[in-house]
Amino acid sequence: MSFTFKAVSNPKSDTISTTCKEDSNSNPKSETIDLGSGSQIVYIPRFLAYDDACDLFHYINNNIPWTRPTIRVFGRSVVQPRDTCYVASAGLPELTYSGYQPQAYLWDDFPPLKDILEAVHKELPESRFNSLLLNRYKDGNDCVGWHADDEKLYGSTLDIASVSFGCERDFLLREKPSKSFKEKRSDDKPPSKRTKKNSHANHHSFRLKHGSLLVMRGHTQRDWVHSVPRRAKADAIRINLTFRHVL
Numbered sequence: 001m002s003f004t005f006k007a008v009s010n011p012k013s014d015t016i017s018t019t020c021k022e023d024s025n026s027n028p029k030s031e032t033i034d035l036g037s038g039s040q041i042v043y044i045p046r047f048l049a050y051d052d053a054c055d056l057f058h059y060i061n062n063n064i065p066w067t068r069p070t071i072r073v074f075g076r077s078v079v080q081p082r083d084t085c086y087v088a089s090a091g092l093p094e095l096t097y098s099g100y101q102p103q104a105y106l107w108d109d110f111p112p113l114k115d116i117l118e119a120v121h122k123e124l125p126e127s128r129f130n131s132l133l134l135n136r137y138k139d140g141n142d143c144v145g146w147h148a149d150d151e152k153l154y155g156s157t158l159d160i161a162s163v164s165f166g167c168e169r170d171f172l173l174r175e176k177p178s179k180s181f182k183e184k185r186s187d188d189k190p191p192s193k194r195t196k197k198n199s200h201a202n203h204h205s206f207r208l209k210h211g212s213l214l215v216m217r218g219h220t221q222r223d224w225v226h227s228v229p230r231r232a233k234a235d236a237i238r239i240n241l242t243f244r245h246v247l
């Protein structure tokens with residue numbers, strides 16, 4: 001099964017889809033937040049056309065072999081509060097996080113995921129992602145706690161591209177407390193844009209829309225943590241794909 005969708009956000013594309021009429025005037029095409037010290041967030045609310053994102057949501061929801069693993073958190077075994085799956089190119093080092101090593105599926109097992117990867121690469125031509133962590137939040141009780149994706153196998157200045165489907169959820173970013181390392185760096189620059197009304201200097205919040213793309217760039221994993229907190233009012237499934245580059 002393969003989809004022939006096109007990302008809608010790339011103005012260079014000559015095949016811009018017009019299937020999504022929703023919010024067409026109320027969303028900017030792309031928003032860049034400079035977090036300072038070489039970290040940025042890029043948010044594209046309508047990366048995928050609405051209908052394409054719906055088709056992909058159903059495919060991923062029904063065809064991915066979701067598991068809800070037990071992980072180690074502060075020395076305790078806990079069931080991860082969301083479903084997960086891992087896809088990676090052949091021959092990469094194995095991923096381990098929180099004492100858990102997910103089975104790596106191949107891109108060829110799920111052709112529509114390759115189509116999304118291709119759309120992401122088109123949007124971010126300088127990126128070469130070779131692995132993907134999938135998360136499924138069944139409702140507002142499912143979440144991901146504060147963390148940074150700073151595992152060694154990603155290297156020090158990775159970009160992570162995050163595509164969301166289904167129920168809108170809040171994605172929060174908070175600066176790590178210790179700045180001693182950053183203050184020694186010569187490329188320290190004050191952030192240029194910290195004016196969003198839902199953002200404080202060291203705290204940002206995005207409501208991630210169906211079909212959106214959010215990119216964490218540069219030193220975001222070194223200097224910031226992120227989370228998707230529980231939300232009592234979220235009563236539907238959200239799926240999130242995070243594309244990463246394993247060295």
Ligand SMILES: O=C(O)CCC(=O)C(=O)O
Nearest residue numbers: 133135149171228240242
């Ligand atoms: O669901 C999200 O938006 C974020 C997921 C995440 O942070 C992760 O998989 O590391």
Ligand SMILES: [Fe+2]
Nearest residue numbers: 147148149226
């Ligand atoms: Fe993460």
